[in-house]
Amino acid sequence: MTPQQMKLARWLGLAGLFVLALLVPIIAPDPATTNIAVFTMMYVGLATAWNIMGGYTGYVSLGHAGFFGFGSYALGLMLAHLGVKAGYGPFLFVPIAGLLTAVLALGIGWFALRTRAATFVIVTIAFMFMLQLLAENLVGLTGGGGGLSFPVPTWGGDFFNTPFYYAMLALASIGLLVSWVIRHSKFGLGLLAIRDDEDKALAVGVPTRAFKLTAFVISACLVGMIGGVYGYYVTYIYPQFVVDPLIGISMVLMVFLGGLGTISGPVLGALILEPAQLWLAYNYGASRLYLVLYAAVFLVVILLMPRGILPSVSELISRRRTSAGPPATAAARTVPR
Amino acid sequence: MSLLQVEGVSKKFGGVVAVDECSLAVEDRSITGLIGPNGSGKTTLFNLVTGFIPKDTGTVTFRSRRIDRLGPDRIYELGIGRTFQLARIFPRLTALENMLVPVRRRGLRALLSGASWGSERARAMEMLEFLEIAHVANKLGGALSYGQRKLLELGAVMMAEPGLVLLDEPAGGVNPALLERIADHIRKLNDRGITFLIVEHNMGFVMNLCTNVVVLHRGRTIASGAPEAVRQDPAVLDAYLGA
Numbered sequence: 001m002t003p004q005q006m007k008l009a010r011w012l013g014l015a016g017l018f019v020l021a022l023l024v025p026i027i028a029p030d031p032a033t034t035n036i037a038v039f040t041m042m043y044v045g046l047a048t049a050w051n052i053m054g055g056y057t058g059y060v061s062l063g064h065a066g067f068f069g070f071g072s073y074a075l076g077l078m079l080a081h082l083g084v085k086a087g088y089g090p091f092l093f094v095p096i097a098g099l100l101t102a103v104l105a106l107g108i109g110w111f112a113l114r115t116r117a118a119t120f121v122i123v124t125i126a127f128m129f130m131l132q133l134l135a136e137n138l139v140g141l142t143g144g145g146g147g148l149s150f151p152v153p154t155w156g157g158d159f160f161n162t163p164f165y166y167a168m169l170a171l172a173s174i175g176l177l178v179s180w181v182i183r184h185s186k187f188g189l190g191l192l193a194i195r196d197d198e199d200k201a202l203a204v205g206v207p208t209r210a211f212k213l214t215a216f217v218i219s220a221c222l223v224g225m226i227g228g229v230y231g232y233y234v235t236y237i238y239p240q241f242v243v244d245p246l247i248g249i250s251m252v253l254m255v256f257l258g259g260l261g262t263i264s265g266p267v268l269g270a271l272i273l274e275p276a277q278l279w280l281a282y283n284y285g286a287s288r289l290y291l292v293l294y295a296a297v298f299l300v301v302i303l304l305m306p307r308g309i310l311p312s313v314s315e316l317i318s319r320r321r322t323s324a325g326p327p328a329t330a331a332a333r334t335v336p337r
Numbered sequence: 338m339s340l341l342q343v344e345g346v347s348k349k350f351g352g353v354v355a356v357d358e359c360s361l362a363v364e365d366r367s368i369t370g371l372i373g374p375n376g377s378g379k380t381t382l383f384n385l386v387t388g389f390i391p392k393d394t395g396t397v398t399f400r401s402r403r404i405d406r407l408g409p410d411r412i413y414e415l416g417i418g419r420t421f422q423l424a425r426i427f428p429r430l431t432a433l434e435n436m437l438v439p440v441r442r443r444g445l446r447a448l449l450s451g452a453s454w455g456s457e458r459a460r461a462m463e464m465l466e467f468l469e470i471a472h473v474a475n476k477l478g479g480a481l482s483y484g485q486r487k488l489l490e491l492g493a494v495m496m497a498e499p500g501l502v503l504l505d506e507p508a509g510g511v512n513p514a515l516l517e518r519i520a521d522h523i524r525k526l527n528d529r530g531i532t533f534l535i536v537e538h539n540m541g542f543v544m545n546l547c548t549n550v551v552v553l554h555r556g557r558t559i560a561s562g563a564p565e566a567v568r569q570d571p572a573v574l575d576a577y578l579g580a
Binding site: 204 | 408414442
């Protein structure tokens with residue numbers, strides 16, 4: 001197969017997957033399945049968005065759940081204060097929730113990105129808990145522990161989940177498109193250089209601070225929009241449920257499982273972990289048994305595939321090709337997209 | 338006016354004076370060697386000139402412009418490239434991608450356009466061919482030998498077409514055959530108009546390659562001039578070469 005044919009096959013495969021994703025609510029319209037589909041697509045978007053910062057720059061943020069919750073509250077408060085009725089109208093405000101989250105991320109990133117490595121991780125966790133505490137204590141604004149209600153969608157029955165599924169699909173697609181554009185751009189190459197050696201990147205002219213901040217803001221903006229749609233879907237939010245460290249850890253784990261810094265790795269990680277988590281919840285109740293699964297996956301990834309599934313499989317294929325004797329340069333590329 | 342002018346620059350780390358009222362000049366199109374015993378402040382001076390650490394006092398001018406308050410990325414943009422004591426490349430990027438990272442682009446559209454398209458890719462391949470490492474273009478940086486990394490680092494710096502390149506121990510850890518190749522590449526690049534400032538301990542390498550030599554001792558310049566004159570300088574013999 002020539003490189004052009006391979007490229008065509010890849011694009012056709014992607015188009016086929018997208019069409020399949022569009023047809024999910026038609027193929028399996030029962031609410032239990034579409035509910036799994038909504039949450040799976042939500043995590044495809046979240047993991048992809050997190051990867052733009054964590055995967056490309058190597059800055060592991062465990063505080064992205066803060067942006068998720070902020071986006072959720074931003075949309076809920078906008079709808080409440082502007083008196084937006086239930087229906088499709090609230091979806092139009094999702095980009096504004098994303099923009100507000102981006103502004104917040106700009107401020108947080110301005111301070112947090114003065115640190116590196118483990119310090120950055122801790123700073124992002126601290127910001128997340130600060131946001132959670134604010135949501136709990138600013139009772140007049142957020143409703144505090146009593147929660148914040150969204151307008152309840154007017155549609156019902158088997159169709160209830162469908163608009164939310166398509167909203168999540170749209171956001172996940174936008175996230176993937178943004179991730180693809182960044183990965184193939186000079187900006188993305190700069191982010192990868194930062195991941196490999198930040199001081200060296202600075203020495204060869206990469207404006208590291210501006211690049212990291214931009215990636216952080218883009219990532220947070222996408223997460224905020226997804227948080228907004230989530231809030232409308234569940235119709236009632238509480239600080240500890242939307243600014244939930246487990247949401248942040250889930251997206252990180254999905255990226256690590258699929259392949260850190262790759263475009264398709266986060267998608268694969270979300271497609272494996274989220275349905276598995278929901279399957280456990282459906283079959284064993286809300287026992288949080290899925291945390292045992294998460295712990296097991298963490299162990300497997302760290303011990304057997306520290307770079308994630310896609311890079312490990314890609315490396316294995318490269319090794320086999322090398323031993324079969326193809327041109328060295330073709331075999332040497334081990335960076336999956 | 339010299340291409341690079343360092344005047345009265347000092348830097349202290351706690352109670353240790355690393356660079357002490359140091360002054361030196363690098364002439365345009367020269368290959369200037371910066372030598373001195375261990376701890377004489379050579380690498381610190383490199384870090385001060387390239388903006389990696391802030392100076393305490395003094396001024397640094399490049400092409401008649403003050404650069405001592407700028408960050409490393411801005412100084413790089415103005416035309417000063419550098420390499421590190423131990424070859425530093427991006428290990429998870431291919432050699433070709435390593436060459437494309439330093440390419441200068443301005444504007445949002447340029448930043449979001451393809452990373453390896455058009456003339457830049459061709460120029461990177463041309464430089465890799467010039468350095469005789471084009472065959473590793475698609476290999477990951479981490480898979481290259483130390484010598485290949487040294488050459489790749491040198492090539493990557495050239496991608497932004499700098500006016501001045503600071504090389505920190507280009508001969509360090511390199512076998513004699515490769516050393517001669519590196520010296521040859523530096524001469525050819527110098528013929529193309531690029532100025533070099535080189536920190537090096539290998540005296541044979543410095544004396545054969547450099548057109549001018551500056552000697553540092555305890556953070557101060559104690560001699561400068563043509564290699565032969567510096568070699569005979571009593572202060573240099575006492576502080577460094579005669580030791």
